Amino acid sequence: GAPVFDDYGHHPTEIKATYNAISNKTFNKSWVIFQPHTYSRTKNHLTDFAESLKDFDNIILLDIYAAREKNTFNISSKDLSNELLNKFGKESLYMPNFDEVVSYLKEHVESDDLVLTLGAGTVTEISKLLTK
Numbered sequence: 189g190a191p192v193f194d195d196y197g198h199h200p201t202e203i204k205a206t207y208n209a210i211s212n213k214t215f216n217k218s219w220v221i222f223q224p225h226t227y228s229r230t231k232n233h234l235t236d237f238a239e240s241l242k243d244f245d246n247i248i249l250l251d252i253y254a255a256r257e258k259n260t261f262n263i264s265s266k267d268l269s270n271e272l273l274n275k276f277g278k279e280s281l282y283m284p285n286f287d288e289v290v291s292y293l294k295e296h297v298e299s300d301d302l303v304l305t306l307g308a309g310t311v312t313e314i315s316k317l318l319t320k
Contacts, residue, residue, distance in 0.1 A: 189300030191215075193313040198225035198308035200236035207243055215302035221289060221309030221314055223250040224265060231261040238271040238278075242302075246296075247272065248289055249281035253309025260305065286310075290317045 197206045203222075210218065222241060224230040230237065230252050241247050253279040264284055272278040283289045297303060303317040 190219075190297045190301040190303050192303045192305070192315050192318050194305045194312050196308055197306050198231070199294070200233050200240040202260070203237070203240035203306065207240070209300060210304065213302060214300075215299040216298060217245040218246040219246045219248070219293065219297060219301060219303045221248045221250065221293075221303070221305045221311060222313035223305075223306040223309045223316050224252045224268060226255050227252055227259045227261040227263050228255050230265075230268065231263045234263070234268060234271050235275060237268055238275055239281070242266075242276040242278045243273060247278065248292070248310060249280055250286075250307070251284045251310075253307065253311075255309070269307070286314055286317065289314055293318060 195206050197203045220241060249269055251265055269280045269282050272280045305311045
C-alpha cells in the first residue's frame, strides 16, 4: 500500500527539489534510501547532503557508489550518518546490503507511507526489488 518512487537525484540541490516535490503529495511517513555518488562529491558536499536529507522521516544510507573513483578521500556513508546526527539531530540507518534494506522496508513501511530510492548508482535495484 506504499508507493515507491525512484529518482536520479545525486546532488544536494536535486535532493531538496525532490523532497519539495514529494511534500506536495499525501502520505503518512517518508522513507528515503540514498546512495551517495562518488567519494569526492560526498566529501565536498557532506553538510549539504545532510541538510538536504534531514527533513525525510526515515533515512537509509547505502555505501557510496564509487563510479570512476577510488576512495582517496577517507569518506564513507557512515560519515554522512554522523553529519546528520551531529549537525541536525537526525537519526539515519546505514545499510550496505540491498537485500537487508528490502527486508527492513517490508517489515517497517506501512500503508500510505512513501518510499523513495535516490541516487545515480545502483540504488534503483532496490525499487525494483520492492515492487517485484
